[in-house]
Amino acid sequence: MDKKVAPRQQQHDISARRTQWAILSAFCASLVGIGLARFAYTPLLPVIVNAHWFGASAAAYLGAANLAGYLAGALLGRPLAARMPAATALRFMMGLATAAFFACAYPVSFLWFFVWRFIAGLSGGVLTVLAAPSVLPHVAAARRGLAGGLIFVGVGVGIVASGTLVPLLLHQGLTATWLGLGILSLALTLIAWGGWPQDPIQAVSAPAHQRPHRAATLRALYIEYALNAAGLVPHMIFLVDFIARGLGQGLATGAEYWVLFGLGAAVGPLVSGHLADRTGFGPALRFAYLAQAGAVILPALGLGPLSLVISSLVVGAFTPGIVPLVLGRVHELLAHHPNEQRAAWSTATVSFAVLQAGAAYGLSFVFARSGSYQLLFVIGSAALLLALTIDLVTGLAARDEP
Secondary structure, three states, rough: OOOHHOOOOOOHHHHHHHHHHHHHHHHHHHHHHHHHHHOOOHHHHHHHOOOOOOOOHHHHHHHHHHHHHHHHHHHHHHHHHHOOOOOHHHHHHHHHHHHHHHHHHOHHHHHHHHHHHHHHHHHHHHHHHHHHHHHHHOOHHHHHHHHHHHHHHHHHHHHHHHOOOOHHHHHOOHHHHHHHHHHHHHHHHHHHOOOOOOOOOOOOOOOOOOOHHHHHHHHHHHHHHHHHHHOOOOOOOOHHHHHHHHHOOOOHHHHHHHHHHHHHHHHHHHHHHHHHHOOHHHHHHHHHHHHHHHHHHHHHHHHHHHHHHHHHHHHHHHHHHHHHHHHHHHHHHHHOOHHHHHHHHHHHHHHHHHHHHHHHHHHHHHHHHHHOOOHHHHHHHHHHHHHHHHHHHHHHHHOOOO
């Protein structure tokens, strides 16, 4: 009896270790592709201008190149996975993101920088679309919320690094900072290299009676996720400026609240993933919309420093924390269709990227015309309340169906 049990236990232990390595690989992918490739540029932008690498407007366009690349990557991810194994695509994209750091170590030309910032964004988009969906089907259903949270903690770690590691590297110079980020990215790529699952999960036969509301619920989820992206923009772009200039507290104080935002981002995916494992992804998602709506509007209410602390932490937590919730909800709605999950997640990622970029430009326009920070936070909160309303109405409509 013991002789039969031992090999089974050994096989189980090997499988568990492989799953843990796969989750670690996806964490590294989110850290490289989004955490570093996107957020590390934020503290580098003023230094690039001060070092006369590029002018202020050109440096801003280079930041936009990353967002444009991310959208292109979100669109490319699914077709790319259809032409090569997902593990191969993931390794290639982590390699591209790493190469982009080294390529940006010297200001060769604006076009050179623009292309590599676009490539960095493109790799982040592909990694977002492919990494987690390649890993989560290998995780037990009851643990997928936590696993998804662990994966997207990489985004939060990148935000923390943007406010801690990057300033330390800058003491060695701008070129050394880019090279340091490249070395870190290369190390994370090598850690992840052998951890990607090689065996795809086979589709399970769908039950005889499909519920007709699922397609409508999925479409509503895309809209909700896009609205959530818009709701995050006021904090992601204007929070520090609002505190520094709008409240007259200075850049140092504004930076302190950005650190709080980053600390929230570092733990947010774990908290939201654990909540989803306990309540289900649908209820956790509705709670997330409501919590974010309340936190986003706090700066507009003028309630003092404590409210700003709460707002920074909560919105920071859900900036990456919303991602595992939506991904998990996609898996719930398409539980019997694993082959469709990646396509649905790709569509959700594209909707998020499109409205995030649109909201960034739109709210910048509103601020230029109105000069009101408070209006921006009100609009962001309204977008999140609209997302919650759509989810509740869709859920009620589904219950009323026979």
